Amino acid sequence: xxxxxxxxxxxxxxxxxxxxxxxxxxxxxxxxxxxxxxxxxxxxxxxxxxxxxxxxxxxxxxxxxxxxxxxxxxxxxxxxxxxxxxxxxxxxxxxxxxxxxxxxxxxxxxxxxxxxxxxxxxxx
Numbered sequence: 001x002x003x004x005x006x007x008x009x010x011x012x013x014x015x016x017x018x019x020x021x022x023x024x025x026x027x028x029x030x031x032x033x034x035x036x037x038x039x040x041x042x043x044x045x046x047x048x049x050x051x052x053x054x055x056x057x058x059x060x061x062x063x064x065x066x067x068x069x070x071x072x073x074x075x076x077x078x079x080x081x082x083x084x085x086x087x088x089x090x091x092x093x094x095x096x097x098x099x100x101x102x103x104x105x106x107x108x109x110x111x112x113x114x115x116x117x118x119x120x121x122x123x124x
Contacts, residue, residue, distance in 0.1 A: 035089075037098040043088065046099065052077035052086050060089075082106060 036046070056076040061068035070092070077086040087100040 033100065035098040035100050037096055040090070040094060040097040043097040043099060047077060047086065047088065050084065050086065050102065051079045051081075052084070053080065055085075078106065082108075 054075050055078045058074050059070040060072040060074060062071050073090045075088045083106050084104050085106055086102045089098050089100055
């Protein structure tokens with residue numbers, strides 16, 4: 001029953017979020033992004049149910065500067081089959097945690113594919 005409730009909650013939030021532009025600055029702009037948020041315990045329950053394990057953890061810093069104050073932590077997760085990914089964001093207060101995406105059909109790109117793609121984009 002708890003699993004069904006989590007899935008229903010995720011579905012309601014995912015389909016009810018509005019993505020209006022907040023502020024535009026040239027070609028880059030802020031946008032509301034659909035995210036599933038809740039208490040850290042509730043989001044942990046969802047990630048456990050999805051069989052996700054942390055792969056990378058990094059800090060978002062104020063002003064996107066390497067020396068800026070840490071303002072959030074990103075955890076990139078992958079399931080045990082290596083077929084799904086999830087991105088979870090935490091804020092220092094620890095009162096809220098959000099899932100920014102949960103994707104499926106994970107494909108690993110090898111180093112040579114990345115180099116080829118980078119060279120193709122640079123010449124366009």
